[in-house]
Amino acid sequence: xxxxxxxxxxxxxxxxxxxxxxxxxxxxxxxxxxxxxxxxxxxxxxxxxxxxxxxxxxxxxxxxxxxxxxxxxxxxxxxxxxxxxxxxxxxxxxxxxxxxxxxxxxxxxxxxxxxxxxxxxxxxxxxxxxxxxxxxxxxxxxxxxxxxxxxxxxxxxxxxxxxxxxxxxxxxxxxxxxxxxxxxxxxxxxxxxxxxxxxxxxxxxxxxxxxxxxxx
Amino acid sequence: xxxxxxxxxxxxxxxxxxxxxxxxxxxxxxxxxxxxxxxxxxxxxxxxxxxxxxxxxxxxxxxxxxxxxxxxxxxxxxxxxxxxxxxxxxxxxxxxxxxxxxxxxxxxxxxxxxxxxxxxxxxxxxxxxxxxxxxxxxxxxxxxxxxxxxxxxxxxxxxxxxxxxxxxxxxxxxxxxxxxxxxxxxxxxxxxxxxxxxxxxxxxxxxxxxxxxxxxxxxxxxxxxxxxxxxxxxxxxxxxxxx
Numbered sequence: 001x002x003x004x005x006x007x008x009x010x011x012x013x014x015x016x017x018x019x020x021x022x023x024x025x026x027x028x029x030x031x032x033x034x035x036x037x038x039x040x041x042x043x044x045x046x047x048x049x050x051x052x053x054x055x056x057x058x059x060x061x062x063x064x065x066x067x068x069x070x071x072x073x074x075x076x077x078x079x080x081x082x083x084x085x086x087x088x089x090x091x092x093x094x095x096x097x098x099x100x101x102x103x104x105x106x107x108x109x110x111x112x113x114x115x116x117x118x119x120x121x122x123x124x125x126x127x128x129x130x131x132x133x134x135x136x137x138x139x140x141x142x143x144x145x146x147x148x149x150x151x152x153x154x155x156x157x158x159x160x161x162x163x164x165x166x167x168x169x170x171x172x173x174x175x176x177x178x179x180x181x182x183x184x185x186x187x188x189x190x191x192x193x194x195x196x197x198x199x200x201x202x203x204x205x206x207x208x209x210x211x212x213x214x215x216x
Numbered sequence: 217x218x219x220x221x222x223x224x225x226x227x228x229x230x231x232x233x234x235x236x237x238x239x240x241x242x243x244x245x246x247x248x249x250x251x252x253x254x255x256x257x258x259x260x261x262x263x264x265x266x267x268x269x270x271x272x273x274x275x276x277x278x279x280x281x282x283x284x285x286x287x288x289x290x291x292x293x294x295x296x297x298x299x300x301x302x303x304x305x306x307x308x309x310x311x312x313x314x315x316x317x318x319x320x321x322x323x324x325x326x327x328x329x330x331x332x333x334x335x336x337x338x339x340x341x342x343x344x345x346x347x348x349x350x351x352x353x354x355x356x357x358x359x360x361x362x363x364x365x366x367x368x369x370x371x372x373x374x375x376x377x378x379x380x381x382x383x384x385x386x387x388x389x390x391x392x393x394x395x396x397x398x399x400x401x402x403x404x405x406x407x408x409x410x411x412x413x414x415x416x417x418x419x420x421x422x423x424x425x426x427x428x429x430x431x432x433x434x435x436x437x438x439x440x441x442x443x444x445x446x447x448x449x450x451x452x453x454x455x456x457x458x459x
Contacts, residue, residue: 121305125316126292127316
């Protein structure tokens with residue numbers, strides 16, 4: 001084990017470059033999948049004839065596929081039908097597709113958990129269906145949704161490491177390159193990776209605690 | 217102002233309302249009683265469109281509630297509803313609960329809505345709790361706020377769906393007092409309840425329902441003193457024994 005060699009400034013910078021890619025992919029995917037997931041979750045919750053069924057079927061299919069398969073799909077299969085994405089955007093697309101489906105179910109679950117009397121009370125005062133969802137259902141559902149949504153985000157951050165397989169230069173990928181050059185770097189690199197993932201995920205979950213308290 | 221003409225409602229095979237013919241006049245206080253499953257709540261919920269009817273006609277202010285071109289929201293503005301389980305919005309303060317619909321539906325100025333809400337909260341003796349959240353209140357307090365919320369839309373009729381059934385006994389009177397006050401002010405009220413004292417004191421008529429049918433529809437005092445139908449007699453016998 002050679003910690004001093006492994007943790008040379010060049011190596012650490014290389015890891016930090018990887019961490020930055022990890023954070024970029026995660027952040028973009030989190031934002032996109034939250035927006036898409038919210039729309040899909042709402043559509044499924046609102047039980048619009050045909051549309052909600054179709055949305056539900058697509059969500060269920062995606063949720064039951066391995067994320068790795070979706071990463072392969074966006075990288076290898078999409079170019080076959082003329083959609084060419086860079087490695088970075090293939091990874092973002094795959095994460096977004098998968099996480100949107102996961103989040104949409106969390107969001108639908110949160111909305112469904114609000115007792116039907118709330119909808120009735122809103123409607124009985126003359127609020128429209130959409131107004132009732134917006135002013136009465138969503139604010140209450142959000143509180144129930146924050147913890148599962150954040151754990152999904154944490155899972156997303158960790159899952160970016162799967163994109164190593166399509167050579168996305170993220171944290172795991174770069175750490176592998178470093179210890180591939182010198183076997184005495186293996187353990188130090190795993191410690192470094194563990195530390196960096198921990199810092200990002202722990203920060204995220206701490207942030208959510210704050211969010212929960214302010215929402216509660 | 218409200219008229220049921222040969223109204224029928226089914227839940228799948230179950231015939232929930234059978235040929236209902238009823239009319240309610242302005243300023244009237246009607247008490248609806250009957251065993252559970254008799255269709256009384258269903259009948260009430262039809263009036264503001266929370267339940268749909270399958271056959272017949274239901275007119276509210278001469279508007280056919282189930283005609284295709286009827287905007288249900290415009291009817292609901294005139295029909296307030298108070299629920300058994302209050303259904304206050306837990307994420308809003310008492311004041312916000314009362315002002316939400318006037319601001320969003322009637323487009324009232326928020327300051328104006330707040331003033332009206334404070335008057336109404338004062339009327340139901342809850343003004344001191346205007347900044348509390350519903351979870352901090354007792355059932356009786358919540359129900360009085362629900363009444364204020366209903367009144368805030370300045371409805372022509374207020375529907376009550378077993379407003380005291382979920383309350384602790386000691387808080388029931390506070391709610392009934394408010395309801396009696398409204399009745400005496402001339403509010404049109406249709407009340408599903410087993411509170412006989414309320415029915416006798418302010419009820420203009422009692423509608424007794426069983427198995428989805430209207431069995432008796434008479435003056436309240438007459439009904440309690442001399443029920444005609446054996447089912448009504450049996451039902452009254454049961455609730456009197458419990459009091």
